[in-house]
Amino acid sequence: MAEHTDNGGKIAILGCGKLGIAILQGLAKSYSKNSHNLGHVVVTAKTSAGAKRIQKSINGFATTQDSLRVEIHTGDENSLAVQDAVVVILGCKPNALSEILTPKVVRAIEQNEKRTILVNLAGGVTLVDLARMYRSVRGGQEHRAFIVRAIPNIAASVRQSATVLSSWTEDGREAVQRVFDLIGHTEWVAEEQMFAASALGASSLAFHAIILRAVAGSLSEMSSADAIRLCARAMLGTAALVLAGESPDAIIDKVATRGGSTEAGLHILKTHGVEDSFLAAIRATTQATGTMGKTVSRLSDQPGGADVRCAE
Numbered sequence: 001m002a003e004h005t006d007n008g009g010k011i012a013i014l015g016c017g018k019l020g021i022a023i024l025q026g027l028a029k030s031y032s033k034n035s036h037n038l039g040h041v042v043v044t045a046k047t048s049a050g051a052k053r054i055q056k057s058i059n060g061f062a063t064t065q066d067s068l069r070v071e072i073h074t075g076d077e078n079s080l081a082v083q084d085a086v087v088v089i090l091g092c093k094p095n096a097l098s099e100i101l102t103p104k105v106v107r108a109i110e111q112n113e114k115r116t117i118l119v120n121l122a123g124g125v126t127l128v129d130l131a132r133m134y135r136s137v138r139g140g141q142e143h144r145a146f147i148v149r150a151i152p153n154i155a156a157s158v159r160q161s162a163t164v165l166s167s168w169t170e171d172g173r174e175a176v177q178r179v180f181d182l183i184g185h186t187e188w189v190a191e192e193q194m195f196a197a198s199a200l201g202a203s204s205l206a207f208h209a210i211i212l213r214a215v216a217g218s219l220s221e222m223s224s225a226d227a228i229r230l231c232a233r234a235m236l237g238t239a240a241l242v243l244a245g246e247s248p249d250a251i252i253d254k255v256a257t258r259g260g261s262t263e264a265g266l267h268i269l270k271t272h273g274v275e276d277s278f279l280a281a282i283r284a285t286t287q288a289t290g291t292m293g294k295t296v297s298r299l300s301d302q303p304g305g306a307d308v309r310c311a312e
């Protein structure tokens, strides 16, 4: 890899899998030599296969002198990765958090000159869960890290993530937002909205992809690639109208004229209960996200992890 020059802060992504890689790709694409937002990203995966996957994902755009400086390590170097990091992103699954937040990693975070911002992406893990866990690893002692919960989505790779964030205080939000603004749109929400926001902002990409696949795959007159591209543009158009203030009902009204061709299609969707299915899917996803973090809640309920400053 070519020599790089740091021109901004350092962030670490511990547990850089599918979502972490999407974030890394977005950050690499956003890199500008003249911006002082971010200059150096250190990422880790558990295995060397995981580290190779990361390397492959950034080949081509993070290897020149004018690109973001990226360092890739395996899990045994998590404590090295967090040294001097302004923001540490925990990108693993909930059950790997205890493997990542070891006493060595926590000690390294506590030794950082500036107060480190710890951003948790692990699904279903609440601010209280993470704060308890962190404190528990510290042997019940006060800690300096500022804790944030974030749910980006995989469109981060093309800088179009709809990231929702939550934290107990305003303190530290600006620095976190600067990072996530580089990979898309960010919104701060109350923590009780995070499960629903996860279903709507992250999981729903898979639901939108199902619509796209079904809609584009329904006709034989066009090649699959052409059909998917056209439908994706139509989806973008729908999204742009909604973001410009048009309601979904207004769009349906404008497109479907009485007795017209669109109405024939809408009738089929209604008869097959498609809207009800999506409603049920979002509810099931929201509930499932809520149970994902249960292991961590149980862990953090252990002695030493119970006393948390919730105002943090």
Ligand SMILES: NC(=O)c1ccc[n+]([C@@H]2O[C@H](COP(=O)([O-])OP(=O)(O)OC[C@H]3O[C@@H](n4cnc5c(N)ncnc54)[C@H](OP(=O)(O)O)[C@@H]3O)[C@@H](O)[C@H]2O)c1
Pocket: 014, 015, 016, 017, 018, 019, 020, 044, 045, 046, 047, 048, 049, 050, 051, 074, 075, 076, 078, 091, 092, 093, 094, 096, 099, 100, 121, 122, 123, 124, 151, 152, 153, 154, 202, 203
């Ligand atoms: N994917 C999404 O669209 C999405 C969206 C929003 C939120 N989330 C949440 O984000 C979290 C991660 O999801 P994902 O899809 O990115 O999962 P993933 O692809 O399985 O990534 C998890 C990563 O953690 C690494 N890891 C595990 N133990 C580690 C250790 N001890 N040290 C360093 N790295 C370690 C794994 O390394 P190896 O590769 O070597 O095994 C892997 O790269 C989940 O909790 C999920 O709910 C995901």
